Amino acid sequence: MVEVIVGQNVIGQRAAEKSITFDAIMRQYQARVARYILRLVNDPELALDLTQDTFVNAFRNIHNLRSELALSAWLYRIATNLAIHARSKSRRIRWQPLAEYENCSRIAVSAPDDQVIDREQVHRVLMQLPRDRAACLILHVKEGFSYGEVAAIMGTTPEGARKRIARAKEQFRAIYDASQQENSRHAL
Amino acid sequence: MRCSDLGELLSSYVDGQTVPAQTEFIEAHLGTCQRCQDLVRHYRRTRAIIQFGLDDRWTPPDLGLRVVHACQQQHTCRRPLSTTGIMAAAAALVVLVASLLATHAFPQRSVATGSSLQLAPKVAARHDITAPHDVSPTIVHCPLRFAAALARCLGVSPQWVPTILADDPGILVSNRQIRNQPSIPQIRSTSASAVTAVKGGGARVGNGPGHRGSQAI
Secondary structure: OEEEEEEEEEEEEOOOOOEEHHHHHHHHHHHHHHHHHHHHHHOOOHHHHHHHHHHHHHHHHHHHOOOOOOHHHHHHHHHHHHHHHHOOHHHOOOOOOHHOOOHOOOOOOOOOOOEEHHHHHHHHHHHOOHHHHHHHHHHHOOOOOOOHHHHHHOOOOOOHHHHHHHHHHHHHHHHHHHHHHHOOOOOO | OOOHHHHHHHHHHHHOOOOOHHHHHHHHHHHHOOOHHHHHHHHHHHHHHHHHHHHOOOOOOOOOHHHHHHHHHHHHOOOOOOOOHHHHHHHHHHHHHHHHHHHOOOOOOOOEEEEEEOOOHHHHHOOOOOOOOOOOOOOOOOOOHHHHHHHHHHOHHHHHHHHHHHHOOOOEEHHHHHHHOOOOOOOOOOOOEEEEEEOOOOOOEEOHHHOOOOHHH
């Protein structure tokens, strides 16, 4: 039996092998979850608020944690629901250029094939995708979850997750290529 | 299987999410199909754009204290209601709804202005009542009037309903308000069976114990 502890207070219990504390969960996941939410909402302040809400919800519902859903997937599920809900209130979302909160002027990186990737553009394109598709794509490609785990996080079947990811990639690439061509025309 | 049917499967292959049999089939096919090789390159490139375009440069501040504080606040605010509290809230809600219904269904015959209460002339004349000073409008209770009218509609025995209410709803005043009034008017009702003088001021209306809460003047 594991006690999930915040400070000195036992806040919940679940069957497992060893003890974990809520502080440990926070330390392990808060940066990952915050970055994931930021990719969905592209507003650092809102991302921090939603990360806080994610862990507060986790704190309140840790006793409902099902054994078949790993702790990380469960946290991402809460985070995804909050971020998608926040994005649906589009008035709250404001676009903030990456360079502003990353304290860096360069926003391009090189992929292994030496092609320059415009990171700002990647973020903009992701914001144009449907919310659930963007979430599936990021969860799989960036956060490293398998189709089955993405399905558990999104509350769908592995086949549904596979289709969403495939379509999200197609849509992402179409918008990204179009915007790159647009930029090239402007540059000329 | 035709190449056009392989699109999503090739995407899964690039993601490393195909089962061994599918992987074997795709790799055998890729050896002979240039179009599918191009498609695989396209998917790999897309994956790389997303993976490297979303790098981890942003470092969020430590949220530990914020979360613990928010959790503690919620824990304090989310105390479960006691049974008494729930019952009191339910009772208050019933009274409120009944009052609203009565207000809409049966407009009051008396009008409260400022801090004094003007009795409907007809009622005042019948019962020879002088309204006490400084009677707050809040003492006007509609639920009993509503209950009386409802009982009439349902054909309930008149014993159920205060006669004075059945005849004329008049104005209902709570026991507490009457006790608090220093100069309670003497009541000389024309329907003596309905209103009985009670020691200490006020008047008890009706026969049933359920009517103790309110009184009609």
